[in-house]
Amino acid sequence: MPPQPDPADPHWLSQARAGDASAFDRLVAPYRRPLHTHCYRMLGSPHDADDALQEALLAGWRGLASFEGRSALGTWLYQISTHVCLRLISQRPRRIESPDHGPSFHTTADLGQMVTGPVWLEPLSDDETPGNGDAHEDPADALARRQSVALAFVAALQHLPATQRAVLLLRDVLEYSAAEAAGMLGTSVASVNSALQRAQKTVKDKTPAVSQAAELQSLGEGGLDKLLGAFVNAWESRNIEELVRLFTEDARFTMPPLPAWFDGRAFVRKFIAERVFATPWRVLPLRANGQVGFACYMKPEGGDRFRLGAITLLSLRAGRIAGLHSFLDPAVHRRFGLADEIL
Structure with missing residues (x-):
């Protein structure tokens, strides 16, 4: 589920639109960690997610005048972050796991040379995920949160075309409607539904039956x-x-x-x-x-x-x-x- 903080405070929104950066920071503070986790799922690396979040918040700051309040602030920020990730995906190699790189080894004398660069899927500390450690979190929500950042799930996402990746996360993880996802991605409901079906099949094929x-x-x-x-x-x-x-x-x-x-x-x-x-x-x-x-x-x-x-x-x-x-x-x-x- 996307975070559900109080609606954007009109005072801080007004101050931010007037150029107060600290007011903007207060507006987006409840979304920083959830947005970072969303970018991590999209990109497969917390370091890449850092870059995406920084770029998305800068775009939000610069474009705040265009936020008219017709959608929730969180929805607007998720839309910006998703588009930033889609652009980064088009510019960077996808993150992979070891079996994606080559066959398994049968001897131990030579383990090969380090393969450096932004290549490998990276873990995300539970300390960086939203809701972790919340004693009042609903058990079903806690289960869904852990499933949505599991290594196997994030690895499977990296096998999806970028748009399918975004659709699956917006629909199945963040639980936006097909119409909302279509609006955020600038496409049709039919396209969203088609992309979701293909993405769900790929992820099911590439993840364990039991999370x-x-x-x-x-x-x-x-x-x-x-x-x-x-x-x-x-x-x-x-x-x-x-x-x-x-x-x-x-x-x-x-x-x-x-x-x-x-x-x-x-x-x-x-x-x-x-x-x-x-x-x-x-x-x-x-x-x-x-x-x-x-x-x-x-x-x-x-x-x-x-x-x-x-x-x-x-x-x-x-x-x-x-x-x-x-x-x-x-x-x-x-x-x-x-x-x-x-x-």
Whole structure:
């Protein structure tokens, strides 16, 4: 659902139209985080979403005189942000996951050269998503919020043509009507309905039948604590057999910006045993994209401290780990405000 703050305060709207930038900031403040999350879904990167949001708010500031109040302020801002994202999509490569880049690896000696640049799908910290941590949030709304930022969902969106991506988000995530979406995109209701049907089919084909939010709900707090506790114990003790017992048969391990990824429990086991567990680790819990994960710290040979090496998100299925999505880019790490080293 789009945010539903109070209608734009006439006083602050009048002041903003008169050139008061602080008044404009007060008007748009309730929308900043929801708009950023919308741009993230469109673009697949919180850093790209930063750029889009900045450009959209600048366009809103410059074009405030054209806002006549016939639609909600939020709708107007979403319209501007969506068009900014559509333009950026036309200028930048789409964000991908490791399987989109190339085939899985079967050996661990050479993991390839880092593939740099704005290429990879990036995680979004739960601290940056609207509604997170709201004790009064309706459970159904919380479930929908987590589903709408799940890695698999955002990754599937990147496979859609830009307009289909926008239509799906406006209709199914933000819950605008077909007529409202058509007005925001400058197209017809028929075109919106057609694009939505095609987009829904693609996303359904590219996402798990059960969302991560539903998997977490099914597992329950007790079951999740047990699973994560077993994962931490096995990882930090480098107990490969205990760790592998937690994986599904078709588990995957990815590690962008390295091109290497491993498909299937046997190959994931081989990689962890031969490369990952060659060094001691400490892991600290975190959440991103509505999913559970860890900040992973490794101790270099001869070192006395553990250094941040990866942010790893887990994908769960039926109480087991089906995916380890490990992000190695320091720019991604900085987004989470983590310590570079721990004892």
